[in-house]
Amino acid sequence: MDAVALSRLQFAFTIGFHILWPTLTIGTAWFVTVLSALWWRTGNTVYRDLMRFWMRLFALGFGMGVVTGIVLSYEIGTNWAGFSRSVANVLGPLFAYETMTAFFLEAGFIGIMLFGEGRVSKGAHVFACLMVAMGALISSTWIIAANSWMQTPAGAVADAQGIYHVVSWWDVIFTASFPYRLAHMVCASFLTCSFVIAGVSAFHLWRGQHVAASRTGFSMALWLALVLAPLQIVIGDMHGRNTMVEQPTKLAAMEGLWETTKGPAMTVIAWPDMAAQKNLYAIDIPHLASLYLTHSWDGQVQGLKAVPPADQPYVPVVFFAFRIMAGIGVVLLATAITGFVLRLRGKLFTARWFQILTMATTPLGFLAVLAGWTVTEAGRQPWIIYGALRTADAAAPVAAGAVTTSLLIFFAVYNVLLLAFVWFAGRVALKGPIDTSPPTREHPGMERSTLGAFTTSPVPSPARGTDPARA
Amino acid sequence: MTELLQADTVPLVFAAVAVFCVTVYVLADGLDLGVGILFLAAPRDADRDLMMTSIEPVWDGNETWLVMGGTLLFAAFPAGYYILLPAFYLPIMFMLFALIFRGVAFGFRLQATRFRLVWDIAFFAGSVLATFCQGLILGGLINGVPVENGMFSGGPFSFLSLLGVLCGAGLVGGYALIGAGWLIWKTDGATQVFAREIAHAALILTAAMMALVSAWSAWSVPEVAARWFAFPNLALLAPVPLVTLAVIVALWRGIWEGAQARTFLLALALFALGLIGLIVSLWPYLVPRHVTVWDGMSDPQSLAFLAVGVAVIIPIVLAYQAHAYWVFRGKTVHEHGAYGRHAGS
Numbered sequence: 001m002d003a004v005a006l007s008r009l010q011f012a013f014t015i016g017f018h019i020l021w022p023t024l025t026i027g028t029a030w031f032v033t034v035l036s037a038l039w040w041r042t043g044n045t046v047y048r049d050l051m052r053f054w055m056r057l058f059a060l061g062f063g064m065g066v067v068t069g070i071v072l073s074y075e076i077g078t079n080w081a082g083f084s085r086s087v088a089n090v091l092g093p094l095f096a097y098e099t100m101t102a103f104f105l106e107a108g109f110i111g112i113m114l115f116g117e118g119r120v121s122k123g124a125h126v127f128a129c130l131m132v133a134m135g136a137l138i139s140s141t142w143i144i145a146a147n148s149w150m151q152t153p154a155g156a157v158a159d160a161q162g163i164y165h166v167v168s169w170w171d172v173i174f175t176a177s178f179p180y181r182l183a184h185m186v187c188a189s190f191l192t193c194s195f196v197i198a199g200v201s202a203f204h205l206w207r208g209q210h211v212a213a214s215r216t217g218f219s220m221a222l223w224l225a226l227v228l229a230p231l232q233i234v235i236g237d238m239h240g241r242n243t244m245v246e247q248p249t250k251l252a253a254m255e256g257l258w259e260t261t262k263g264p265a266m267t268v269i270a271w272p273d274m275a276a277q278k279n280l281y282a283i284d285i286p287h288l289a290s291l292y293l294t295h296s297w298d299g300q301v302q303g304l305k306a307v308p309p310a311d312q313p314y315v316p317v318v319f320f321a322f323r324i325m326a327g328i329g330v331v332l333l334a335t336a337i338t339g340f341v342l343r344l345r346g347k348l349f350t351a352r353w354f355q356i357l358t359m360a361t362t363p364l365g366f367l368a369v370l371a372g373w374t375v376t377e378a379g380r381q382p383w384i385i386y387g388a389l390r391t392a393d394a395a396a397p398v399a400a401g402a403v404t405t406s407l408l409i410f411f412a413v414y415n416v417l418l419l420a421f422v423w424f425a426g427r428v429a430l431k432g433p434i435d436t437s438p439p440t441r442e443h444p445g446m447e448r449s450t451l452g453a454f455t456t457s458p459v460p461s462p463a464r465g466t467d468p469a470r471a
Numbered sequence: 472m473t474e475l476l477q478a479d480t481v482p483l484v485f486a487a488v489a490v491f492c493v494t495v496y497v498l499a500d501g502l503d504l505g506v507g508i509l510f511l512a513a514p515r516d517a518d519r520d521l522m523m524t525s526i527e528p529v530w531d532g533n534e535t536w537l538v539m540g541g542t543l544l545f546a547a548f549p550a551g552y553y554i555l556l557p558a559f560y561l562p563i564m565f566m567l568f569a570l571i572f573r574g575v576a577f578g579f580r581l582q583a584t585r586f587r588l589v590w591d592i593a594f595f596a597g598s599v600l601a602t603f604c605q606g607l608i609l610g611g612l613i614n615g616v617p618v619e620n621g622m623f624s625g626g627p628f629s630f631l632s633l634l635g636v637l638c639g640a641g642l643v644g645g646y647a648l649i650g651a652g653w654l655i656w657k658t659d660g661a662t663q664v665f666a667r668e669i670a671h672a673a674l675i676l677t678a679a680m681m682a683l684v685s686a687w688s689a690w691s692v693p694e695v696a697a698r699w700f701a702f703p704n705l706a707l708l709a710p711v712p713l714v715t716l717a718v719i720v721a722l723w724r725g726i727w728e729g730a731q732a733r734t735f736l737l738a739l740a741l742f743a744l745g746l747i748g749l750i751v752s753l754w755p756y757l758v759p760r761h762v763t764v765w766d767g768m769s770d771p772q773s774l775a776f777l778a779v780g781v782a783v784i785i786p787i788v789l790a791y792q793a794h795a796y797w798v799f800r801g802k803t804v805h806e807h808g809a810y811g812r813h814a815g816s
Contacts (some may be wrong), residue, residue: 060578066531072568073541077556078563081622084545084553091775092546099535099542100784108791109536111528112798119798166772197604396557402627406564413568417575425581431667 004395006403007079010410012377014071017414021065023369024188026140027193028058029133031220032113036129040122052117052214053433054197059114060425062106064417071410073099077424079403083384086087090156090164090172094146102139106132137186145184148386150180151376152246158388176246181376182241188234188372190366191228195332197221198339199362200429202355210432215349218358222348225336233329237292244293248302248381249311249385253318256282258305263290263298269323272315274275277305313381321374328368335361480769485547486755488781492543494746496536498649498739503530505650507573507598509669511591518662518734519591520544525657527577527801532792536571542692546777547704549780550621550767551757558623559608559630566604573597586787606639607631613638613688613695613752615759634687638797641680645742647673648722652735655726655802670726681745685712688752694760708751 001009035051038044073095077084112120112128120128149155155171156164166172201218204210244251252258256267256279266288270279290299304312335357342348384391503526513519545552556563576594583590611630618624653672654666689696699708722737753759757767768774 060582063575063578066534067571070534070538070570073538073545074556074563074567076553077541077545078560079557081553081557084549084556085621088545088549088552089770092542092549092552092769093773093777095542096546098789099539100780103535103538104532104784104788104792107532108788108795111532111795116798117529132579152645157615165770166776169776254567281487396560397623398557398560401628402560402564405561409564409568411569417571420575420579424579427582 001400003398003400003402003403004392006400006407007398008391008394010403010407011075011079013407013414014068014075014410016066016373017418018068018072019369019373020366021061021068022136023189023192023366024061024142024196025058025065025184026133026136026189027191028061028196029055029129029136030190031193031197032058033126033129033133033169036126040126046213048212049433050217053213053428054217055185056428057425060421060428062110064421068414068417077396079396079398080384080394083389083394086158086162086389086394087164087385090149090166091146094142094149094173098142102135102142104135105138109135111438140185140189142183144182145173145175145178147376148175149173151175151181151380151383152177153388154313162389163292177239177242180242183235184232184239184372185369187228187232188365188369191225191232191332192369193363194221194228195335195358195365198225199359200432202358203430204432205349206352206355206359213433215231215431218349219343222336222339225332225466226340229329229333229336233333236326236329239294241293244301247380249304249307250313250318250376252292252302252304252306253313253315254322254375255293255301256315256319257301257303259308260303262300262301263287264293264301264366265289266292270319273320274309274312274315275308280300309383313379318375318379321371321378325368325375328364328371332361332364332368366385481762481771481774484778485543485768485774486586486764488785489540489543489547489752490746492536492540494743496533496540497742497746499533500530501535501646501649501742502526502653503533503650504573504602505646505648505673506653507594507650508602508647509650509654509666510595510598512669513662513665515661518665521658521662521803522654523577523580523594524540525654525801528799529792529795530577532573532795534574537570547551547769547774548757548764548767549769552760553763554618554621554623554758555612555616558625559611561627562604562607562611562630566601566608569597569600569604571597573601578610598646601641602642603639606637606642607635609642609749610635610638610684612759613692613749615692615761618758621762634684634691637680637684637687641677641684644676644680645738645745646674648677649735649738649742652732652738657733659802667726674719674722674726677741681715685748692752698752711744711748711751715741715748718744 032055035047035054035067039047039051067150075144098355109128109131112125112130114173116128152175154175155168155173156166158164197217198221201214201221204214205218240251240254243254254268255264255273258272258278263286265284265286268283268285269284272278273280287297290297291303293301304315338354338357339348342351342354348354368398380386382390382392384394412430490571504527506522510519510522513522521809541552544555571594574597576597580590580594607630610632611634614632614634616623616625619631648670651666651670655663655670658666671707689699698704718741722734722741725733725737755763755765757764
């Protein structure tokens with residue numbers, strides 16, 4: 001492989017690995033903030049225990065996000081010097097603003113959020129959590145503005161050397177695809193987190209431990225999912241129709257639509273054949289794509305063949321990644337609705353099959369986010385700036401051997417990191433929140449933690465006798 | 472005439488901001504990288520717990536200045552970004568790998584039980600390697616990078632030089648000195664005694680390497696020698712090495728005196744003096760001997776947009792970073808925070 005292909009592989013791998021952590025931390029930061037505020041206002045210790053529990057998981061994910069994010073801010077220069085030279089006037093300030101308004105905000109208050117509970121007042125702790133959560137949102141706003149400019153560039157003109165100069169900052173930031181992409185990503189993060197919280201809570205309900213805190217977490221997460229899962233599908237539809245206008249080739253690749261068609265069918269599944277420029281083994285539903293794309297029976301949608309094959313993305317990647325994302329969206333919606341039905345019937349906390357189902361959905365949001373970014377980034381190819389600068393012309397003058405070395409090390413290091421994260425975060429998650437509330441005597445022996453205490457020490461020790469909580 | 476003045480002063484202001492960011496990064500991350508460099512030298516596990524706890528709330532904020540430096544270079548001096556980053560591809564990549572390991576070690580070490588030593592080593596080795604790579608980059612910068620048609624034109628190892636190795640060793644010693652000064656300030660008892668003892672070794676290494684790097688770069692890079700030894704520069708610049716010498720003497724004498732911030736602040740001063748010397752050697756080049764700060768800056772409308780943010784936001788950032796240090800003021804007490812197994816109990 002040449003240095004360009006290796007650099008693409010490395011950037012895709014490192015940014016794909018990185019996006020997992022913001023996805024986890026954008027939502028959990030807000031969850032922790034809400035819990036901190038509830039603990040402050042109500043004094044209910046369940047909220048405090050849940051807050052401390054999710055803060056520990058948030059901290060591990062946040063650390064991963066920081067260290068893998070620093071990599072990206074340097075890779076744009078080390079591997080994509082041609083791109084940097086071309087767009088520094090436009091994107092440089094956006095990245096600098098992201099650092100100034102978001103990373104510093106997060107970094108300035110993360111210490112107080114994680115370690116300051118005993119040192120600052122409860123209200124100040126809520127504020128620190130809020131600043132970290134705001135920082136995460138501000139960061140995604142800037143970075144998605146930059147990405148959207150690469151998808152739908154505006155507000156800048158290129159000179160004869162291919163260097164972009166800004167004409168209007170407003171137009172650079174608020175490009176045609178920016179609001180849809182931002183809403184879709186932020187909603188994805190919250191939706192993913194709601195299923196992570198629901199899945200972890202379901203595990204503890206299933207084990208019959210930390211019941212009070214887990215019920216609270218399970219209920220909050222499923223309410224959130226019930227709102228966000230349908231909302232995300234609506235936003236996704238709007239984003240898709242925006243793509244149809246702004247990046248018709250990408251949309252055609254998502255749909256697997258080769259010919260410009262009036263009233264196109266929805267291709268449920270197929271193998272898009274790049275060489276033959278057609279679908280093999282296609283299963284189509286007539287007129288359906290026309291309905292959801294143009295909201296009419298016979299709307300016209302541009303096909304892939306409107307541009308020469310050299311200007312088309314690699315269709316199978318975009319086509320299947322889109323189906324994975326949309327499929328997961330439907331599964332999450334179905335899970336959220338099932339939870340609502342169970343809630344109405346009063347079985348939300350007792351239906352064990354639903355607890356297992358919810359546990360299974362825990363990683364799905366992350367897969368959908370990865371698939372969605374694959375759609376939007378692979379779908380932009382062969383352009384790094386859509387319609388203006390080819391990815392092949394954007395690379396840096398680095399040796400293929402150097403990139404191979406760094407790529408192999410990234411692969412090894414990130415896999416070790418992922419294993420370590422799954423191991424440690426998994427252990428924290430499975431152990432669950434620490435129950436500091438006085439034990440209830442309603443169902444003695446029902447909770448495993450108390451069961452263990454009875455079997456190991458049948459005779460109450462003097463220490464326990466003097467414990468005011470037990471007395 | 473006024474337009475000309477403005478056109479000349481804008482890059483000066485941004486060069487000052489960039490130097491400021493690099494200085495803050497080196498001083499701030501220097502303290503926590505330094506604590507990492509000393510990590511395995513500490514005699515007991517209890518020392519390591521205390522050392523890590525002392526920097527846990529602030530290391531992320533310190534490291535953010537590295538991102539700030541990178542993005543500011545991209546935004547204000549793109550030529551520096553797209554020429555220098557490919558030129559230092561390997562040391563930058565290895566610095567990033569090292570920062571990854573030491574960064575996640577904060578969270579994972581406290582969670583670990585059986586394999587705690589693995590994360591101790593990751594934290595130590597990551598800190599040393601990241602620092603050494605920064606030294607390699609610094610030395611390569613003084614030596615200069617090959618440039619053709621406005622792009623880097625060398626190979627993957629053209630960054631490598633004896634000067635870089637000397638700078639790497641000097642930075643390891645210097646960060647260790649800042650870290651030891653931090654520990655003298657922030658800890659007491661046995662950990663503080665350890666910090667005082669190791670501070671001597673760190674100071675010797677730093678002072679020796681500063682002298683070697685100065686001499687070697689004056690001898691091997693004629694442009695640097697011309698800058699320092701031509702008249703009247705020789706007289707004007709004489710205070711820099713003299714004050715440096717005075718700071719080194721003050722550091723050596725003060726290591727066993729007092730339990731407050733003296734050693735730490737003097738170590739910071741030593742670094743600041745080293746940076747001044749570096750700027751004297753390299754000014755006004757962004758990419759030494761190829762691109763000046765005037766040739767390498769971005770469009771006026773980009774700098775103007777950026778200037779608003781820098782002028783308004785950076786002071787606020789400094790204020791709440793200082794506040795974060797203030798919240799965790801005083802001697803560090805080891806307790807499990809949010810990462811800890813016993814949090815909430």
